Amino acid sequence: MKRNLSVLLSLVVLASILLAACGGGAATEAPAATEAPAVEAPAATEAPVAAEPKSATGAWSQEPDNIVPYYTQMSYAIWIAQLTLVGLAEWDDQGSFVPELAAEIPSAANGGVSADGLTITWKLKEGLKWSDGEALTSADVKFTFDQVMDPANAPLSRTGYDKIASVETPDDLTVVITFSELYPGWQTLFTQGPNNAGSILPAHILAGKTALESDPFIHQPTVASGPFVITDWVAGDHMVLVRNDNFYGSRPILDTVNIKFVPTPETALAALQTGDVDWYPDFSESDIETVNALEPAVHLKVVPGADFEHYFFNLGTTAGVDGKGAADQDGFCPFKDVNVRKAITLGINRQAFVDSLLAGKTTVPVSQWPNSEWENKSLTPATYDPDGAAALLEEAGYALGDDGIRHGDCNGEDTKLSFTFDTTDKQLRVDIALAVQSDLAKIGVEFKPNHSPAGTFFAGYTDGGIMPTGNYDMAGYTTGFYPDPMPGAIDSFSCDTVPNAEKPAGANNYLICDPKLDELMAAGNATADPATRKVAIDELQKYIYDNYYVVMMYARANVYGYVDRFVPGSFGFFSNMNWNAEVWDVK
Amino acid sequence: MWAYIARRSIQALFTLLIITVLCFILTRLSADPLAQYATNPNMSTADKEALRERLGLNQPLPVQYFKWLGLAVQGDLGNSFFSKQPVSLMISQRLPNTLKLMFTYEIITIMVSLVLGIISAVRQYSLLDNVITTFSFIGFSMPIFFIALGAMLIFAVKFKEWGFPYLPTGADIWDQKDPVEYIKHMILPVSCLVIIGTAGYARFIRTSILEVLGQDYVRTARAKGLSNRVVLYKHALRNAALPLVTIIGLDIPGLLGGALVTESVYAWPGMGRLFWEYAQRGDFPVVLGILLIISSAVVIFTIITDVVYTFVDPRIRLS
Numbered sequence: 001m002k003r004n005l006s007v008l009l010s011l012v013v014l015a016s017i018l019l020a021a022c023g024g025g026a027a028t029e030a031p032a033a034t035e036a037p038a039v040e041a042p043a044a045t046e047a048p049v050a051a052e053p054k055s056a057t058g059a060w061s062q063e064p065d066n067i068v069p070y071y072t073q074m075s076y077a078i079w080i081a082q083l084t085l086v087g088l089a090e091w092d093d094q095g096s097f098v099p100e101l102a103a104e105i106p107s108a109a110n111g112g113v114s115a116d117g118l119t120i121t122w123k124l125k126e127g128l129k130w131s132d133g134e135a136l137t138s139a140d141v142k143f144t145f146d147q148v149m150d151p152a153n154a155p156l157s158r159t160g161y162d163k164i165a166s167v168e169t170p171d172d173l174t175v176v177i178t179f180s181e182l183y184p185g186w187q188t189l190f191t192q193g194p195n196n197a198g199s200i201l202p203a204h205i206l207a208g209k210t211a212l213e214s215d216p217f218i219h220q221p222t223v224a225s226g227p228f229v230i231t232d233w234v235a236g237d238h239m240v241l242v243r244n245d246n247f248y249g250s251r252p253i254l255d256t257v258n259i260k261f262v263p264t265p266e267t268a269l270a271a272l273q274t275g276d277v278d279w280y281p282d283f284s285e286s287d288i289e290t291v292n293a294l295e296p297a298v299h300l301k302v303v304p305g306a307d308f309e310h311y312f313f314n315l316g317t318t319a320g321v322d323g324k325g326a327a328d329q330d331g332f333c334p335f336k337d338v339n340v341r342k343a344i345t346l347g348i349n350r351q352a353f354v355d356s357l358l359a360g361k362t363t364v365p366v367s368q369w370p371n372s373e374w375e376n377k378s379l380t381p382a383t384y385d386p387d388g389a390a391a392l393l394e395e396a397g398y399a400l401g402d403d404g405i406r407h408g409d410c411n412g413e414d415t416k417l418s419f420t421f422d423t424t425d426k427q428l429r430v431d432i433a434l435a436v437q438s439d440l441a442k443i444g445v446e447f448k449p450n451h452s453p454a455g456t457f458f459a460g461y462t463d464g465g466i467m468p469t470g471n472y473d474m475a476g477y478t479t480g481f482y483p484d485p486m487p488g489a490i491d492s493f494s495c496d497t498v499p500n501a502e503k504p505a506g507a508n509n510y511l512i513c514d515p516k517l518d519e520l521m522a523a524g525n526a527t528a529d530p531a532t533r534k535v536a537i538d539e540l541q542k543y544i545y546d547n548y549y550v551v552m553m554y555a556r557a558n559v560y561g562y563v564d565r566f567v568p569g570s571f572g573f574f575s576n577m578n579w580n581a582e583v584w585d586v587k
Numbered sequence: 588m589w590a591y592i593a594r595r596s597i598q599a600l601f602t603l604l605i606i607t608v609l610c611f612i613l614t615r616l617s618a619d620p621l622a623q624y625a626t627n628p629n630m631s632t633a634d635k636e637a638l639r640e641r642l643g644l645n646q647p648l649p650v651q652y653f654k655w656l657g658l659a660v661q662g663d664l665g666n667s668f669f670s671k672q673p674v675s676l677m678i679s680q681r682l683p684n685t686l687k688l689m690f691t692y693e694i695i696t697i698m699v700s701l702v703l704g705i706i707s708a709v710r711q712y713s714l715l716d717n718v719i720t721t722f723s724f725i726g727f728s729m730p731i732f733f734i735a736l737g738a739m740l741i742f743a744v745k746f747k748e749w750g751f752p753y754l755p756t757g758a759d760i761w762d763q764k765d766p767v768e769y770i771k772h773m774i775l776p777v778s779c780l781v782i783i784g785t786a787g788y789a790r791f792i793r794t795s796i797l798e799v800l801g802q803d804y805v806r807t808a809r810a811k812g813l814s815n816r817v818v819l820y821k822h823a824l825r826n827a828a829l830p831l832v833t834i835i836g837l838d839i840p841g842l843l844g845g846a847l848v849t850e851s852v853y854a855w856p857g858m859g860r861l862f863w864e865y866a867q868r869g870d871f872p873v874v875l876g877i878l879l880i881i882s883s884a885v886v887i888f889t890i891i892t893d894v895v896y897t898f899v900d901p902r903i904r905l906s
Contacts, residue, residue, distance in 0.1 A: 059758050062864070065669045065670045073630060156634060157630055195629045235681065236681055237763075260759070260760055261854065261856075262854045263864075271758030274743050274756055276756050277758050455617060455622045455623075455867055458625035462645060480628065487631065489628075504645075506632050
């Protein structure tokens with residue numbers, strides 16, 4: 001028996017070695033023969049020949065729900081749409097609004113924007129085609145509008161589209177959009193952006209269909225207007241895209257783009273090292289040092305974006321203001337005092353977190369529009385000043401107690417400066433919350449972090465979510481108000497959106513109701529003229545800044561890793577690396 | 588026996604009902620399906636309200652549950668809130684991958700465990716037994732995440748760096764219809780699962796055999812002059828295998844759920860990942876669909892195990 005066992009074990013070891021010897025696939029192994037890509041499967045990359053098909057493989061941490069962004073808000077769906085179903089315009093690497101299917105951006109100067117701002121006229125490029133050769137015309141834009149507004153379909157959002165009175169198509173290249181009321185964010189409609197979903201849909205494929213949210217097309221579009229077209233999608237595993245020869249722009253350099261769904265960054269890191277994948281766009285800020293250590297085989301690219309991590313105070317009042325904005329609970333009493341809010345802001349060494357935990361690759365933002373053209377450049381972030389913070393708290397009547405925690409009178413009650421802080425359980429948030437706890441302890445403030453899974457932390461009012469029901473003192477998460485600056489801000493800060501039993505879906509997690517804020521936001525949304533809007537939005541930023549309503553922690557960074565053989569295009573802070581996928585190449 | 592099976596089947600239906608209620612409550616309380624839109628500036632308050640209504644999430648929990656149950660008893664597990672695809676389709680896309688991975692793991696684990704467990708028991712307290720015991724405890728104590736990433740680092744990353752033949756990380760694009768490729772991609776995930784699984788099984792088999800070897804009938808068999816081999820395989824092992832049948836019978840339905848960590852680390856498109864990805868988002872039609880299938884399998888396999896017992900152990904009769 002002993003001998004038999006030895007033989008069996010030897011065979012197992014031998015088989016493992018033989019199978020391992022078959023290993024070592026190159027980065028761009030051919031997709032399955034049955035997956036029917038339009039372009040011949042690429043060969044191994046060890047012997048690049050100019051005439052050989054070029055292929056690259058990206059790893060994404062999540063799989064898109066579907067591909068048509070009207071029916072999903074998942075970033076990964078929007079990324080795929082950038083590659084396959086583009087819009088009239090997009091945002092480039094500088095954050096500038098540039099044409100895609102459109103010939104030019106409508107403006108007052110070229111007659112594209114009417115004097116009253118209610119009519120926008122888009123001109124399409126000549127000779128546009130879908131990947132199947134059918135003409136892409138203004139009729140497709142009108143069809144896109146019709147399907148969004150059709151009650152038989154269930155898009156996730158009709159915001160903005162519901163302000164359109166009519167879409168007319170006097171000829172194949174002209175689209176005239178008339179709004180029923182001023183809609184300054186018109187640039188986010190029918191266009192492709194990070195927070196908006198404006199793919200133009202093919203009328204010749206989808207006309208006559210209803211319930212598009214369940215149509216196979218939204219899971220695997222059969223035609224494309226972007227640089228690539230999807231030819232295969234193996235659920236949970238990978239997606240294969242091949243070049244769209246009818247793409248309006250320059251001919252895409254890569255023949256095939258593979259997207260592999262890799263849920264753990266550790267695997268992606270290993271796959272970059274072995275060359276199994278060419279890029280990974282989903283690293284967290286806490287991975288910066290790890291990826292950087294792999295140079296020169298793996299390159300790190302950090303792009304500070306327009307999203308920001310912020311901490312904020314529960315400013316809710318059950319009374320509301322002028323009968324509006326009543327929250328379910330009152331916020332922590334001391335936070336009503338601007339000096340307390342200011343002291344907490346000054347008492348957190350935000351720059352130290354950026355320098356240490358974020359490897360100095362991003363910045364402490366000054367307002368809610370970091371790295372964007374809307375940012376108020378005249379403001380500077382408050383610097384760390386623990387002595388100044390302590391003095392402010394003394395001035396506000398909070399003296400140090402025997403236990404090292406300040407306490408003082410707040411609305412007639414002796415109140416300790418001891419409060420909870422809620423956020424998600426992401427490791428970087430845990431690390432930073434611990435550092436904040438240490439900083440605030442130095443000024444006599446007890447900061448008690450609670451970490452929950454995102455699904456619990458962000459729960460809505462009807463599910464008893466901690467933010468909408470006001471069951472928190474301070475909280476923190478990431479958000480961003482772009483590409484149009486106002487809709488998101490108005491939804492987050494106005495009296496009308498404080499969540500309560502009457503408005504359970506309200507998005508004002510700060511529970512703040514300040515009529516002055518409402519007034520400033522209304523001013524920022526009262527005109528379509530960007531220059532006039534900028535003045536109002538600058539003033540809004542200054543007001544939030546002066547009142548220390550939120551603690552801006554750091555601008556979120558997009559962290560990419562890519563192998564040396566892969567040549568990406570430029571990286572946009574709005575529009576990531578996918579906005580110009582046609583220039584991607586491999587060495 | 589048929590009466591027994593019928594009675595157990597009716598009990599099973601009630602068990603399943605209770606399981607679905609508990610799972611529904613846990614899923615709905617653990618994550619709000621609309622939580623992911625909480626900070627999305629493109630989703631207005633009105634959009635969110637409309638979506639909540641469309642998905643039926645504004646209705647009382649019992650109504651939501653009975654609507655789901657009403658469809659489920661007709662064989663319709665509903666559509667995912669997010670992908671909008673039928674849950675049955677999503678499961679059918681992932682289940683074959685999980686079955687291939689998990690059944691390979693289970694078969695290898697049982698085979699290796701039997702060998703190690705028998706050696707360990709027969710040579711109790713020998714050097715070999717101590718080595719096997721030590722490795723069993725190590726395997727039992729180590730988190731699968733650590734083993735999986737460690738194996739990937741050594742056999743994929745470092746082997747390539749050192750110029751040895753190396754195994755894939757699983758993050759590559761490979762032809763799933765090519766059997767060689769398939770086996771190659773299964774080596775690391777299956778090995779990791781086997782290390783963990785064998786540790787427990789081998790200890791269990793060792794204990795079971797040792798217990799049987801001390802029984803009177805084994806002593807009698809030896810007294811009759813039977814060889815050690817015959818005593819072990821014909822008498823001891825057959826009896827020691829009885830509790831093993833229970834363990835395997837209960838393990839098999841669990842295999843349908845996949846291996847969350849291993850599937851995630853090796854980018855294996857199985858049920859474990861599907862469950863986790865959608866549970867995090869509170870997509871309860873997907874979560875409940877998967878749980879219902881696993882629960883049903885557990886209940887069915889429990890009945891099957893009981894029935895199989897009557898064949899392998901003549902002392903047991905169903906009544």
